[in-house]
Amino acid sequence: MMAELIRTLSDHIDDVNSCAFSDSLLATCSLDKTIRVYFLSDYNEVSFSPLRGHTYAVHCCCFSPGQTMLASCSTDGRTIVWNMCNGQIMASLEHPSCSPVRVCRFSPSNMYLVSGAADGSVVLWNVSLMKFFRSGLVKDGSLVACAFSPDGSVFITGSSSGDITAWDDNMRCLYNEKAHDLGVTCCDFSQQPVIDKKSGNECFQMASCGQDNEVRLWLVLCERGLEVQCKVTLSGHTAPVLSCAFSSDGQMVVSGSVDKSVIIFSATNGCILHILTHHTRYVTACALASNQPLLAVGSMDKTVTIWKLGSSSQSTVGRLKRTGAHIENWTEKDVRNWLSAEGLDEVEQQFSSNNIDGKELLDLTKDTLLNDLKIESLGLRNKIMRKIEELRSKMKATSSNIPEEYLCPITWEIMKDPVIASDGYSYEKRAIESWISTRRTSPMTNLPLENLLLTPNRTLKMALNRWLDTRPDHKDDQVIT
CATH class of the missing domain: 2.130.10.10 (YVTN repeat-like/Quinoprotein amine dehydrogenase)
Incomplete structure (x- = not known):
């Protein structure tokens, strides 16, 4: 939200x-x-x-x-x-x-x-x-x-x-x-x-x-x-x-x-x-x-x-992450917006000239980035692949019928220690701590965080436990309260 x-x-x-x-x-x-x-x-x-x-x-x-x-x-x-x-x-x-x-x-x-x-x-x-x-x-x-x-x-x-x-x-x-x-x-x-x-x-x-x-x-x-x-x-x-x-x-x-x-x-x-x-x-x-x-x-x-x-012009990354289950339906423009939101503007031209849409994006490998898209920087190729892996993890989590509010927006894994940041969103504590150790922007909006205070989300933690109790395949994920 x-x-x-x-x-x-x-x-x-x-x-x-x-x-x-x-x-x-x-x-x-x-x-x-x-x-x-x-x-x-x-x-x-x-x-x-x-x-x-x-x-x-x-x-x-x-x-x-x-x-x-x-x-x-x-x-x-x-x-x-x-x-x-x-x-x-x-x-x-x-x-x-x-x-x-x-x-x-x-x-x-x-x-x-x-x-x-x-x-x-x-x-x-x-x-x-x-x-x-x-x-x-x-x-x-x-x-x-x-x-x-x-x-x-x-x-x-x-x-x-x-x-x-x-x-x-x-x-x-x-x-x-x-x-x-x-x-x-x-x-x-x-x-x-x-x-x-x-x-x-x-x-x-x-x-x-x-x-x-x-x-x-x-x-x-x-x-x-x-x-x-x-x-x-x-x-x-x-x-x-x-x-x-x-x-x-x-x-x-x-x-x-x-x-x-x-x-x-x-x-x-x-x-x-x-x-x-x-x-x-x-x-x-x-x-x-x-x-x-x-x-x-x-x-x-x-x-x-x-x-x-809902979505806004200042939160393209949040919108695309929330619709991650349908990445294969992304248009070429959606892919360009995703690249811009992830700070990958420098490769937008290569993606655009090769008509990379959502399905093509998911099929990319390091080799195709180098040989077909002519992205020569190893570090840049690795960064792109890490971002694509995040999208694949999102697809996998959503296809498992896990309620999206139980997934950390950074890792796309089920949260065990959810906290609320000053942007009003909930994250896995370790993930958001790692995030704000290197930057002071919201992972969901890309806007500056008002402060670095993290508040335990006890309501979400209790809801997670109730949901996990009904999911035998996730018993090992039980949140400790």
Whole structure:
């Protein structure tokens, strides 16, 4: 997983509390009482931004399913619905108790808008009429989190007391459980259903995070009555986790914390894929776009950072390494990019004039490098062959069905002592120590490392042990804890 910072937005003059994507827009809100709306095409603000209507801090914002409306809620006790064509207020919905409103969400059908308040009350608003529909009350604490299941049959709320509660549209409490000992802070559903291994039934995944420094993944089954099961607890943050979000494909969970970091987890096995440490104060919000590989992160440092996930122009080596299993399908351009990323620009002309593609690359030998490509330097030929051997090892490891996150990006061997470097990637400790002894760049991005600190990745180590327990052919690789 590659994450490249592509833009920093610094228009708010106080803490950023929430971020939300539509297909073409990004909305952010702040303690400064405003909501700002940006085009994703160039990150310039739309003509009607900032939106001003709240009289106190704005805590949350969200787009409607049709993306024609934006809802925002505030300490002023109101949830405002904005027209995204012109920025005009369509409705100002005053919470019955006038309590500060902390969270708001549209239902998938756009029939309802839910708002949760500091006094523990939750209200369903009829969107078409823009009027009060029903309300409920959690047994303890402030309401600070909410998410609808993708089918809209239930919605989950989270409270400062640590409970998660499931409701139907009749405001009947279907389920209640203590989820985070010190309080829930956020929750989010994956839009992609999964199959429960025990029952064989389709269910939904939900992520929650809290003041206990943890992120939890839940299975929510709606087949025969509502059932909620904790699937796994994700560890990695060293302070309360304030925000979490699923990727649109359900493969990743992103979380932001008081420890100023953002962690990207694999939702499949709970491994840490990447750690972002750009912000200088608490990370309060994170959101993933549904139709683009974009991540927005909001912070108490008053900024919003936009990250591109996946490949980037500055990480050709990382992209090619991740697609190593398909080297035989590389084009001639891919091979030239690989040579450039590996610091072998001086032989690009020989490779290009001989039409070396991925299949030809894998067939190269020292003799063909000398006799056919006319590369006379012995040291250069040896260096090229070492790089080709790395690619062959990558192919072999991937064809053995070893999850890529368990392989060291330097050696392409199963890690036994994984550590996290300052670039946010995990490596085998000995391999990265050897690497940084001669250079101070990231093996994955080629960019300078911020520092040489290596942090043990205990979450990955535990996941490795669990995976190795299921693989009799890898018993000898057992990680010692």
